[in-house]
Amino acid sequence: MSVQEIQGAPLYPPAITPPDAPQKPIDFLRTFVRNPLLTLPKAAYQQRFLVHSPTPRIKMAWICDPPTIEDILVDKQGRFKKNAIEGRVLGPVLGEGVLIAEGNSWRWQRRAIAPLMRAGDIGTYVPAMSQAALEQVERWRSAESGIVQRVDKGMVDLTFAIIARTMLSGGEPAEAEMIKYEGDQFVSRTSWDLVYTILNLPRWLPHPNMWRSRLAAKRVRNAVFAIVRRRRAQSELTDDLLGRLLRASDPETGQTMTDVQIVDNLVTLLAAGHETTAKALTWTLYLLARAPDWQERARVEVLSVAGRDPIEAHHVERFEILDRVFKESMRLYPPVIVVARTPTEPVTLFGETFEPGDQLQIPIWCLHRNEALWDDPERFDPDRFLPEQERDRPRAQYMPFGAGARICIGMSFAMTEAKVILATLLQHASFEWDGAYVPEPLSRVTLRPRDGMPLKVHML
Numbered sequence: 001m002s003v004q005e006i007q008g009a010p011l012y013p014p015a016i017t018p019p020d021a022p023q024k025p026i027d028f029l030r031t032f033v034r035n036p037l038l039t040l041p042k043a044a045y046q047q048r049f050l051v052h053s054p055t056p057r058i059k060m061a062w063i064c065d066p067p068t069i070e071d072i073l074v075d076k077q078g079r080f081k082k083n084a085i086e087g088r089v090l091g092p093v094l095g096e097g098v099l100i101a102e103g104n105s106w107r108w109q110r111r112a113i114a115p116l117m118r119a120g121d122i123g124t125y126v127p128a129m130s131q132a133a134l135e136q137v138e139r140w141r142s143a144e145s146g147i148v149q150r151v152d153k154g155m156v157d158l159t160f161a162i163i164a165r166t167m168l169s170g171g172e173p174a175e176a177e178m179i180k181y182e183g184d185q186f187v188s189r190t191s192w193d194l195v196y197t198i199l200n201l202p203r204w205l206p207h208p209n210m211w212r213s214r215l216a217a218k219r220v221r222n223a224v225f226a227i228v229r230r231r232r233a234q235s236e237l238t239d240d241l242l243g244r245l246l247r248a249s250d251p252e253t254g255q256t257m258t259d260v261q262i263v264d265n266l267v268t269l270l271a272a273g274h275e276t277t278a279k280a281l282t283w284t285l286y287l288l289a290r291a292p293d294w295q296e297r298a299r300v301e302v303l304s305v306a307g308r309d310p311i312e313a314h315h316v317e318r319f320e321i322l323d324r325v326f327k328e329s330m331r332l333y334p335p336v337i338v339v340a341r342t343p344t345e346p347v348t349l350f351g352e353t354f355e356p357g358d359q360l361q362i363p364i365w366c367l368h369r370n371e372a373l374w375d376d377p378e379r380f381d382p383d384r385f386l387p388e389q390e391r392d393r394p395r396a397q398y399m400p401f402g403a404g405a406r407i408c409i410g411m412s413f414a415m416t417e418a419k420v421i422l423a424t425l426l427q428h429a430s431f432e433w434d435g436a437y438v439p440e441p442l443s444r445v446t447l448r449p450r451d452g453m454p455l456k457v458h459m460l
């Protein structure tokens with residue numbers, strides 16, 4: 001099948017139907033707990049701006065207008081801050097780390113961590129990325145070729161192994177397993193907290209997931225505390241991310257982190273650093289399985305750049321097709337589906353006034369599929385990311401990593417990691433869709449396929 005035919009094909013509407021109009025409180029609550037994506041009405045996929053009040057006391061806007069997004073996140077970012085949602089929902093496990101902190105506390109933590117994520121440093125993590133990807137290939141090779149594998153699970157194991165090795169070299173594997181397991185228990189149970197926060201319900205009000213999610217948060221933090229304490233007790237500091245975090249200081253003031261701040265940031269980087277990339281890879285494998293010609297084009301490129309050798313840092317920038325495929329995959333399935341802010345002073349947008357506390361939501365999912373912005377938005381077409389196409393696009397029309405001062409600190413790490421992994425997998429395996437299964441995208445902090453991602457994996 002030619003690329004032309006694939007591009008013309010009506011590809012991949014996701015297995016969800018948006019409501020015709022914004023929902024009333026009870027429906028909104030019920031739907032939100034089931035899957036927050038399903039509360040986004042049709043108009044949010046068609047219009048640039050939509051106001052909604054799920055209850056009389058709550059005002060929220062869904063914003064898909066690139067210039068307004070740019071104002072909020074970049075040009076006038078000082079007039080907006082993160083709303084309380086992330087802090088309340090993720091705070092029990094992430095504490096006051098860089099993802100959640102505001103003001104000076106955020107600024108200095110960001111300055112201290114940013115140097116750990118520089119392009120030069122990321123190159124040093126590539127061997128660990130490539131090695132972990134090869135181990136995943138071997139796990140698949142030890143099973144029968146061509147059988148159905150849960151690639152979503154494989155991707156979580158793989159990205160967690162990478163972040164654990166790059167951050168916690170020499171840690172106990174059982175400890176890392178427990179952190180991964182309990183982290184997932186926490187993340188899977190966030191929807192009640194999310195809806196309680198959006199509806200301004202008090203923290204003490206119990207909900208069905210409360211006790212298990214608190215327990216999971218406690219277990220994760222206790223395990224990470226133990227690792228930090230052990231590492232502090234060592235005279236030599238290892239040169240992994242934790243070692244660098246222990247030495248990290250604010251370049252302006254020289255301030256270093258307390259143990260609690262180290263734990264907050266270590267948990268943040270462990271969590272943010274594997275879930276998101278695992279989900280992005282899972283959706284990319286799904287799309288490649290549904291578009292075999294793109295899968296083959298990407299494989300031919302990888303083999304011409306690196307043959308069957310382990311992927312090295314210098315290969316990565318030559319993977320142009322893979323880069324476009326991965327970007328298009330994150331357009332259709334952004335791992336983080338919404339970025340939210342609240343104004344710090346009254347602000348007028350599209351003639352509507354918003355007060356501090358009102359919720360300004362940038363639903364990345366709808367922005368990336370908005371009919372007012374994209375031609376044929378449901379079509380999988382990596383060529384949307386050819387350099388000339390990217391150049392002509394408003395900056396805030398495509399933002400899987402957010403934008404502005406709080407743009408994802410791990411963006412370069414994730415882009416490198418994803419390409420190293422995809423290249424390694426394509427060198428050794430091909431992925432086949434069964435022709436029937438259309439996964440439901442489910443938002444649980446990150447965007448996962450509700451019933452997993454079974455694909456046939458053929459070893460090459």
Ligand code: HEM
Nearest residue numbers: 099272273276277280335336400401402406408409410414
């Ligand atoms: C495909 C993978 C990833 C995606 C799609 C992604 C997405 C995002 C987005 C959208 C934000 C901005 C949130 C906001 O403005 O409210 C963010 C922030 C953040 N991400 Fe990522 N992320 C990814 C991978 C990573 C990795 C690998 C790490 C760490 C190793 C990481 C660490 C962080 C941190 C610490 C923040 C908070 C930054 C701040 O507030 O200053 N992320 N990410």
